[in-house]
Amino acid sequence: xxxxxxxxxxxxxxxxxxxxxxxxxxxxxxxxxxxxxxxxxxxxxxxxxxxxxxxxxxxxxxxxxxxxxxxxxxxxxxxxxxxxxxxxxxxxxxxxxxxxxxxxxxxxxxxxxxxxxxxxxxxxxxxxxxxxxxxxxxxxxxxxxxxxxxxxxxxxxxxxxxxxxxxxxxxxxxxxxxxxxxxxxxxxxxxxxxxxxxxxxxxxxxxxxxxxxxxxxxxxxxxxxxxxxxxxxxxxxxxxxxxxxxxxxxxxxxxxxxxxxxxxxxxxxxxxxxxxxxxxxxxxxxxxxxxxxxxxxxxxxxxxxxxxxxxxxxxxxxxxxxxxxxxxxxxxxxxxxxxxxxxxxxxxxxxxxxxxxxxxxxxxxxxxxxxxxxxxxxxxxxxxxxxxxxxxxxxxxxxxxxxxxxxxxxxxxxxxxxxxxxxxxxxxxxxxxxxxxxxxxxxxxxxxxxxxxxxxxxxxxxxxxxxxxxxxxxxxxxxxxxxxxxxxxxxxxxxxxxxxxxxxxxxxxxxxxxxxxxxxxxxxxxxxxxxxx
Amino acid sequence: xxxxxxxxxxxxxxxxxxxxxxxxxxxxxxxxxxxxxxxxxxxxxxxxxxxxxxxxxxxxxxxxxxxxxxxxxxxxxxxxxxxxxxxxxxxxxxxxxxxxxxxxxxxxxxxxxxxxxxxxxxxxxxxxxxxxxxxxxxxxxxxxxxxxxxxxxxxxxxxxxxxxxxxxxxxxxxxxxxxxxxxxxxxxxxxxxxxxxxxxxxxxxxxxxxxxxxxxxxxxxxxxxxxxxxxxxxxxxxxxxxxxxxxxxxxxxxxxxxxxxxxxxxxxxxxxxxxxxxxxxxxxxxxxxxxxxxxxxxxxxxxxxxxxxxxxxxxxxxxxxxxxxxxxxxxxxxxxxxxxxxxxxxxxx
Numbered sequence: 001x002x003x004x005x006x007x008x009x010x011x012x013x014x015x016x017x018x019x020x021x022x023x024x025x026x027x028x029x030x031x032x033x034x035x036x037x038x039x040x041x042x043x044x045x046x047x048x049x050x051x052x053x054x055x056x057x058x059x060x061x062x063x064x065x066x067x068x069x070x071x072x073x074x075x076x077x078x079x080x081x082x083x084x085x086x087x088x089x090x091x092x093x094x095x096x097x098x099x100x101x102x103x104x105x106x107x108x109x110x111x112x113x114x115x116x117x118x119x120x121x122x123x124x125x126x127x128x129x130x131x132x133x134x135x136x137x138x139x140x141x142x143x144x145x146x147x148x149x150x151x152x153x154x155x156x157x158x159x160x161x162x163x164x165x166x167x168x169x170x171x172x173x174x175x176x177x178x179x180x181x182x183x184x185x186x187x188x189x190x191x192x193x194x195x196x197x198x199x200x201x202x203x204x205x206x207x208x209x210x211x212x213x214x215x216x217x218x219x220x221x222x223x224x225x226x227x228x229x230x231x232x233x234x235x236x237x238x239x240x241x242x243x244x245x246x247x248x249x250x251x252x253x254x255x256x257x258x259x260x261x262x263x264x265x266x267x268x269x270x271x272x273x274x275x276x277x278x279x280x281x282x283x284x285x286x287x288x289x290x291x292x293x294x295x296x297x298x299x300x301x302x303x304x305x306x307x308x309x310x311x312x313x314x315x316x317x318x319x320x321x322x323x324x325x326x327x328x329x330x331x332x333x334x335x336x337x338x339x340x341x342x343x344x345x346x347x348x349x350x351x352x353x354x355x356x357x358x359x360x361x362x363x364x365x366x367x368x369x370x371x372x373x374x375x376x377x378x379x380x381x382x383x384x385x386x387x388x389x390x391x392x393x394x395x396x397x398x399x400x401x402x403x404x405x406x407x408x409x410x411x412x413x414x415x416x417x418x419x420x421x422x423x424x425x426x427x428x429x430x431x432x433x434x435x436x437x438x439x440x441x442x443x444x445x446x447x448x449x450x451x452x453x454x455x456x457x458x459x460x461x462x463x464x465x466x467x468x469x470x471x472x473x474x475x476x477x478x479x480x481x482x483x484x485x486x487x488x489x490x491x492x493x494x495x496x497x498x499x500x501x502x503x504x505x506x507x508x509x510x511x512x513x514x515x516x517x518x519x520x521x522x523x524x525x526x527x528x529x530x531x532x533x
Numbered sequence: 534x535x536x537x538x539x540x541x542x543x544x545x546x547x548x549x550x551x552x553x554x555x556x557x558x559x560x561x562x563x564x565x566x567x568x569x570x571x572x573x574x575x576x577x578x579x580x581x582x583x584x585x586x587x588x589x590x591x592x593x594x595x596x597x598x599x600x601x602x603x604x605x606x607x608x609x610x611x612x613x614x615x616x617x618x619x620x621x622x623x624x625x626x627x628x629x630x631x632x633x634x635x636x637x638x639x640x641x642x643x644x645x646x647x648x649x650x651x652x653x654x655x656x657x658x659x660x661x662x663x664x665x666x667x668x669x670x671x672x673x674x675x676x677x678x679x680x681x682x683x684x685x686x687x688x689x690x691x692x693x694x695x696x697x698x699x700x701x702x703x704x705x706x707x708x709x710x711x712x713x714x715x716x717x718x719x720x721x722x723x724x725x726x727x728x729x730x731x732x733x734x735x736x737x738x739x740x741x742x743x744x745x746x747x748x749x750x751x752x753x754x755x756x757x758x759x760x761x762x763x764x765x766x767x768x769x770x771x772x773x774x775x776x777x778x779x780x781x782x783x784x785x786x787x788x789x790x791x792x793x794x795x796x797x798x799x800x801x802x803x804x805x806x807x808x809x810x811x812x813x814x815x816x817x818x819x820x821x822x823x824x825x826x827x828x829x830x831x832x833x834x835x836x837x838x839x840x841x842x843x844x845x846x847x848x849x850x851x852x853x854x855x856x857x858x859x860x861x862x863x864x865x866x867x868x869x870x871x872x873x874x875x876x877x878x879x880x881x882x
Binding site for chain 2: 049115125129216322383387388389392395396474477478479480481482487489490491492495
């Protein structure tokens with residue numbers, strides 16, 4: 001009984017925080033002065049500009065996903081299957097841009113290649129103009145989002161490599177060399193996972209607002225945000241968001257039918273510890289050098305520029321003075337958000353893993369759908385639902401921010417739980433049941449302790465995503481409760497480049513510190529991003 | 534059953550749950566109703582945070598009243614918080630709106646979102662920059678000026694330089710759908726009438742004017758020599774001059790028959806149904822003081838004080854030295870809403 005009540009409650013909360021805002025938003029968009037009207041949608045369909053923007057969105061998402069996959073897949077194999085030098089350090093370095101808001105990466109690139117950037121100063125005015133024009137457009141957006149989402153492909157490739165039964169590759173090796181084994185055995189087995197990772201990057205790029213907005217490349221997510229934020233036109237904003245909703249939904253339906261069973265569980269397969277290692281020999285150094293060069297270009301160099309630009313105690317003093325309060329608030333809200341996420345995510349993950357209800361697939365799909373949705377769309381939905389005098393205790397307080405985090409990032413603790421619970425033999429819980437333990441006792445005293453390390457890692461990842469959120473927070477934050485990423489964005493209007501650089505460095509710092517502390521405390525024994533996916 | 538060793542103890546679980554509860558309690562007890570009588574004021578701000586926040590901090594220090602603010606971003610160009618105020622009409626959260634131009638304040642007045650308040654500190658501010666009934670009051674202005682690449686001749690002297698064939702393909706203007714450029718175009722529509730203004734806009738397009746995303750970008754494009762001149766706010770121009778960029782300021786249409794230069798003051802207003810109206814009035818008094826105008830004048834935004842005898846930065850003219858465009862901000866506000874479809878079509882939205 002307790003099990004059903006608690007799991008139903010978890011589903012109910014998910015519907016209230018994630019599903020209901022979208023429904024209210026859609027209903028509101030077709031109601032004009034009490035009557036049904038599709039005017040906003042008609043206008044959307046008749047507007048050539050909207051179709052052009054959709055084309056931009058697709059171009060950006062396709063190119064980002066393609067480049068990230070073409071580069072991330074070989075890197076994932078190099079880090080996960082070979083004896084290349086520094087193969088453990090590189091994934092950590094490449095993951096860095098994923099952990100911070102993508103627009104921070106954009107700021108760092110502008111500091112390097114913008115009109116007054118470090119590199120541009122060494123170029124002729126004409127060349128600097130060409131480079132700057134290149135950065136502020138499709139190529140620049142692709143480059144920034146490529147570096148931000150590349151780690152998703154790398155980490156998921158490494159994770160899915162561990163799910164491959166080593167004996168299959170061993171059998172192949174008896175007949176073929178590694179190149180053929182990789183092409184004929186490993187890659188085909190990896191394909192569903194890689195397609196899932198590519199789809200994830202595609203959808204995340206499709207919903208990305210900060211980078212295209214900052215680099216002035218007009219895409220649908222920016223249009224939806226502008227329609228709402230600049231014109232507060234609910235109907236037009238929702239209509240503009242609908243194609244994104246549709247594409248996301250369609251992509252996830254495809255994922256559900258073609259990939260899902262193959263990608264849901266990414267716990268290491270039996271014998272994965274004994275997987276064959278590709279010996280690179282003398283080539284290893286060359287691969288490491290090339291990887292190092294790429295890492296230098298897409299990770300180290302831009303952030304080094306930010307560091308150099310902000311290298312002054314006075315600038316950091318000003319940064320703390322200007323944004324110290326929002327920094328502390330961000331940490332508090334992210335911690336609360338991550339804690340609420342891990343509780344809700346655990347029960348939803350338990351529901352999906354144990355298939356407790358018949359509609360477990362719908363719950364799983366909804367969590368991915370909410371994650372892939374543009375933050376601005378989610379924000380508009382939340383405002384549609386909660387901006388009423390009777391619900392002011394939500395709308396007028398930071399609770400609305402926490403609800404936004406819960407809706408958008410629930411997939412993280414949910415999927416972590418599914419993955420971790422998949423590694424716990426069902427016999428453990430069954431034994432406790434035979435011994436007379438209630439469901440709550442079994443969960444509290446058997447399942448949670450066994451899943452503890454994974455849940456802590458899930459909390460950390462949730463914390464990082466809450467901390468870096470801007471799409472939702474920007475729209476819904478109540479007066480006096482802006483978070484650090486939002487504060488950086490609002491200070492960008494006429495703020496000095498040195499101040500903005502210092503704020504971005506601080507943003508990276510508050511993201512990385514808990515990861516470092518978490519890593520030290522637990523030494524990441526058996527837990528890593530790659531295992532959680 | 535017992536949980537031993539490395540499992541989660543009940544104590545740890547309890548601490549975790551209590552921490553979350555306390556956290557949620559902390560954030561939820563900050564509700565607007567609860568702090569209705571507290572020493573708090575809520576202000577929505579369209580002026581750049583970099584310039585407005587220090588002023589609000591000074592108010593906090595001076596009065597002990599805590600300021601909670603929502604700021605606009607560069608992308609929403611001063612319209613984001615205005616529209617948030619419209620959406621919150623039946624559920625007001627703000628006490629005061631600090632607009633970076635009076636047109637938004639006029640729109641809110643026309644929508645019944647503000648209430649009149651005549652501050653004692655409004656005395657001395659020219660009548661043209663105030664709503665006659667006190668729905669909004671202007672302070673610390675910007676002028677709409679030309680930034681011209683240093684040394685370039687001939688210099689543009691009138692807004693009509695945008696349609697002068699000598700400047701074909703050499704001029705830049707910010708997207709007229711946003712910010713003070715919208716206001717400027719709407720002002721031209723009220724001065725010239727619909728037909729002449731539309732013809733001017735079309736001629737400007739034919740003369741290959743470049744659209745930039747913001748006034749700041751226009752100023753940068755002129756400073757880098759990519760364009761000869763652009764119409765921007767005086768703070769954008771003063772800012773670049775202070776950075777040592779090669780530009781000059783030209784106040785347009787200053788001749789005897791000229792239409793004058795558009796002056797865009799900040800505007801402050803009290804919100805209808807404000808949760809803390811008394812504190813809101815105190816903040817309005819503070820913003821309209823000569824001291825606030827002085828601070829905004831010497832700050833990097835170099836705004837032009839509207840009170841006489843307030844220190845004015847050297848990069849900009851005093852308000853008495855500028856021939857201001859003779860417009861009614863109320864009429865411009867109405868026109869601005871009327872011409873939105875035309876502007877969207879003109880831009881290609």
